[in-house]
Each structure stands twice: as C-alpha cells, then as structure tokens.
Amino acid sequence: MHLSRILDLNLQPAGAARLAIRPLALADAALLADAYTRNASHLAPWEPLREDLFFTVQGQRTSILGKLAQFESGTEVPWVILAGERVVGTVTLTGIVRGPFQNAHVGYWVDRTLTGQGVAGAALKAVLEMAGEGLGLHRVQAAVLGNNGPSRAVLKRAGFKEIGLARSYLKIAGRWQDHILYQRILP
Secondary structure (H helix, E strand, O other): OOOOOOEEOOOOOOOOOOEEEEEOOHHHHHHHHHHHHHOHHHHHHHOOOOOHHHHOHHHHHHHHHHHHHHHHHOOOEEEEEEEOOEEEEEEEEEEEEOOOOOEEEEEEEEOHHHOOOOHHHHHHHHHHHHHHHHOOOOEEEEEEEOOOHHHHHHHHHOOOEEEEEEEEEEEEOOEEEEEEEEEEEOO
C-alpha cells in the first residue's frame, strides 16, 4: 500500500462531503489554520496549550515543516482527514521506532461537527492498515486521558487493548495529566 495515495474512507456523515485521508502537505497550512481555529475550544481539553501563532497560516507552515522533516527521517507519518477540500481532522503516527520494536504512537482529532459519526474510527482503521502493510510496523500505541470516553471507545472498536496507566504522562490543557495506555498488535 503506497503511503502517498488519497484513500476514500467510505463514509459520508450527514451534512458533510465524502471523507478521505491523505498525507499532510505544506500546501495544507491555510486549511489547517482554519480547522484548528474552528475547533480551538473543542480541542482545548485534549491538547497542549497553544500560542496564538499556532492558529495562523505561518504557525501551521512551521508545524508542517517540522512534521515533514520527521517524515523524511522516518519517525512520523502525518495525514489530514478531508471532507471534500476542507480539513476536518488529522491522524498521525509518531515516535516510529524500527529494529526489534517496529512501533509507533498514534494521535488523532476530528472536527467538532463530525464527532460521534465514525470519522475517527474510519481514519484510524485506514492508518492501521497502512502502518502494518505499508510501513511494516508490529505495534501501534495510543495514550488517552481517562475522561476522554469517546476516544477510548474509538480505540477499543479499532481493536486496541488497554495496557496500563501512565501517571503525569503529558502536559495537556496546561497541566501534567495521567493517561491510559493502549496498544494494537498488527497482523
């Protein structure tokens, strides 16, 4: 499976264009700035504190350049989720480790207007297929705040198993917070 293809997610939520996933590109800066601005309050409880620059085209250009550099080094694979030409989320494999581990971490978010409609699950399923078939990974891990029931449900439906609790794992919404750890062993 080639990682540069646009993949149809075979999902068209009510009021949205047909959904697809494709690799992140520098040309996505304005689309991502718009998506993050639209979803700032929706994402705030689940993400690190963001400076105002993050929500601008220049801030997104800088972020994308960093992600593309990580992609070139083989440690990250970022995708955008699209409804037509509009960015409605992201899904990213980070911290890719090769050798005997063959592991990555996954993170994702979906536009506030599309939560609960299967979008995150469809995007995660596509990325897991690419992680196994296209990247040859053995395991994908995720860390989720304990009070993020919807994201925990997405992971469970995608075949992830809970493997533990990490105390003060990530600084989210301005404070160090515990996360529940999950993993999925790929076929």
